[in-house]
Amino acid sequence: MHDWQRSVIYQVYPKSFHSHAGNATGDLLGVVDKLDYLQWLGVDYLWLTPFLRSPQRDNGYDISDYYAIDPSYGSMADCDVLIREANARGIKLMLDIVVNHTSIEHEWFQQARSSLDNPYRDFYIWRDQPNNWASKFGGSAWEYEAQTGQYYLHLFDHTQADLNWDNPKVRAEVYALMRYWRDKGVGGFRLDVINLISKPAHFAQDDTDGRRFYTDGPNVHHYLQEMHREVFAGHDLVNVGEMSSTCLEHCVRYSRPESEELSMTFNFHHLKVDYPDMQKWVRADFDFLALKRILSDWQVGMQAGGGWNALFWCNHDQPRAVSRFGHSGEFRVVSAKMLATALHCLQGTPYVFQGEEIGMTNPGFERIEQYRDVETLNIYRIQREAGVAHDDCMAAIRQKSRDNSRTPMQWNHQPHAGFSSVEPWIDLPENATLINVQNQMNDPSSVLHHYRRLIALRREEPLLVHGEYRELLVDHPRVWAYLRQGEGESLLVLNNFYGTACEVELPEHVITQGMTQRLLISNYDAHPPRTRRICLRPYESFAVHLTPL
Ligand code: TEU
Numbered sequence: 001m002h003d004w005q006r007s008v009i010y011q012v013y014p015k016s017f018h019s020h021a022g023n024a025t026g027d028l029l030g031v032v033d034k035l036d037y038l039q040w041l042g043v044d045y046l047w048l049t050p051f052l053r054s055p056q057r058d059n060g061y062d063i064s065d066y067y068a069i070d071p072s073y074g075s076m077a078d079c080d081v082l083i084r085e086a087n088a089r090g091i092k093l094m095l096d097i098v099v100n101h102t103s104i105e106h107e108w109f110q111q112a113r114s115s116l117d118n119p120y121r122d123f124y125i126w127r128d129q130p131n132n133w134a135s136k137f138g139g140s141a142w143e144y145e146a147q148t149g150q151y152y153l154h155l156f157d158h159t160q161a162d163l164n165w166d167n168p169k170v171r172a173e174v175y176a177l178m179r180y181w182r183d184k185g186v187g188g189f190r191l192d193v194i195n196l197i198s199k200p201a202h203f204a205q206d207d208t209d210g211r212r213f214y215t216d217g218p219n220v221h222h223y224l225q226e227m228h229r230e231v232f233a234g235h236d237l238v239n240v241g242e243m244s245s246t247c248l249e250h251c252v253r254y255s256r257p258e259s260e261e262l263s264m265t266f267n268f269h270h271l272k273v274d275y276p277d278m279q280k281w282v283r284a285d286f287d288f289l290a291l292k293r294i295l296s297d298w299q300v301g302m303q304a305g306g307g308w309n310a311l312f313w314c315n316h317d318q319p320r321a322v323s324r325f326g327h328s329g330e331f332r333v334v335s336a337k338m339l340a341t342a343l344h345c346l347q348g349t350p351y352v353f354q355g356e357e358i359g360m361t362n363p364g365f366e367r368i369e370q371y372r373d374v375e376t377l378n379i380y381r382i383q384r385e386a387g388v389a390h391d392d393c394m395a396a397i398r399q400k401s402r403d404n405s406r407t408p409m410q411w412n413h414q415p416h417a418g419f420s421s422v423e424p425w426i427d428l429p430e431n432a433t434l435i436n437v438q439n440q441m442n443d444p445s446s447v448l449h450h451y452r453r454l455i456a457l458r459r460e461e462p463l464l465v466h467g468e469y470r471e472l473l474v475d476h477p478r479v480w481a482y483l484r485q486g487e488g489e490s491l492l493v494l495n496n497f498y499g500t501a502c503e504v505e506l507p508e509h510v511i512t513q514g515m516t517q518r519l520l521i522s523n524y525d526a527h528p529p530r531t532r533r534i535c536l537r538p539y540e541s542f543a544v545h546l547t548p549l
Contacts, residue, residue: 092187133210
């Protein structure tokens with residue numbers, strides 16, 4: 001068993017975590033300030049979203065120097081302090097590596113754009129004519145570069161130019177920069193949209209947006225195996241790939257140990273259950289049966305293929321889980337705990353995104369001026385130009401904008417929730433005084449203590465790591481029930497996803513006469529179930545260890 005299979009990873013969005021300097025944006029020493037808290041919480045790894053030098057057009061996912069810290073986050077010396085202080089507390093740092101694209105301010109792009117025969121020209125992807133491929137942030141994926149009269153490819157913002165991975169010099173540069181960070185003592189990498197790096201030889205016209213040509217592209221496994229040999233082999237690293245619009249077969253290949261590619265993969269299928277007809281920018285409720293089906297299929301499929309899932313509800317690109325799949329009003333606390341239990345009892349490595357552990361909600365910003373995210377602002381402009389009414393745009397943005405998760409971490413009752421001493425770069429939700437770490441630290445029945453218990457359970461209960469996932473009550477429209485089975489023992493996990501009580505009847509083999517039951521965690525004062533018929537209260541959830549006689 002790999003140690004990271006028993007680990008929990010905490011995601012820090014440094015811009016919104018804590019400002020040591022007291023500025024409008026967070027910094028690396030601000031993360032150092034909170035390491036004792038993270039150690040208390042019990043997490044094993046910290047994934048920090050990019051803090052390398054960047055014009056910050058996409059909050060650091062547009063890197064202009066892979067060997068320098070962005071001055072807004074501090075210095076290289078601060079970074080060394082962070083790595084050292086985290087390691088001293090048994091916490092390793094995962095660096096976010098963004099190598100599908102660079103900022104157009106990167107020296108390579110500056111060189112490349114200067115002339116057709118510049119040695120860096122081939123670091124990027126140029127064509128005389130654009131095709132119909134779409135940028136994931138709206139509009140065309142091609143931008144015209146007047147000086148040399150060609151278009152360059154950008155799957156994201158036009159300031160994020162895609163690197164040409166078929167050029168061996170590009171790959172050599174990428175592995176070199178990863179070795180630099182590896183040798184500095186980071187414990188692993190999170191690889192941004194890494195399944196998009198291999199583009200096809202021909203840029204065909206497409207009847208959709210082109211993604212089927214470059215998603216899990218022709219040489220992607222070959223390049224990841226090369227990265228493994230060049231960077232990972234012989235080192236104790238955890239590497240997670242962010243996989244955009246991927247599929248199960250590829251994720252098994254990316255993450256099974258025999259492939260020698262990555263440790264695990266993120267995919268987003270379960271987070272599209274509120275995208276009607278795959279449309280993100282429409283307000284919509286989530287489809288619960290689809291959510292269960294997708295998560296179950298990935299549990300079963302990854303287990304069968306020997307792959308490994310990264311488990312998550314939240315990250316810096318997604319709305320807050322409690323607002324999305326739970327209840328942000330009277331049932332906020334129980335529903336946040338239910339979501340946590342449902343996820344943490346699955347097979348895979350759980351990720352906690354800053355603020356999730358205290359049940360932070362979407363901020364519900366009403367005005368477009370309160371939003372900062374490049375994707376949100378692009379979409380607003382494009383939709384308005386296409387004639388969509390302001391109110392309809394805003395209803396979708398309020399629900400779906402990436403800024404929902406990017407508001408400052410809520411630490412305490414001080415001004416700006418203890419995040420900074422000046423007005424932060426983005427507003428805080430109004431409920432910040434109610435929902436914060438300080439309140440919950442002192443309250444053993446809080447969401448925070450529930451997370452701490454779940455994180456500890458990962459290490460205590462081997463069944464959470466290797467128990468076989470079996471779904472129960474597959475068609476139940478409100479309850480997600482599953483087992484994690486081992487030899488002669490199992491865990492039973494029940495989760496009511498709705499705010500009304502409901503009764504379920506478990507199959508006969510699950511609860512048998514005289515079996516021993518040990519309650520591991522619950523979000524109400526609950527006793528282990530004595531019979532097969534169980535009444536679940538609003539958002540009730542628990543996990544129980546069962547040993548038949
Ligand atoms: O995101 C990749 C990605 O495709 C999405 O999660 C994206 O935000 C979503 O499709 C938009 O609707 C990664 C990073 O996590 C994100 O923050 C970056 O903006 C993006 O790559 C580009 O580097």
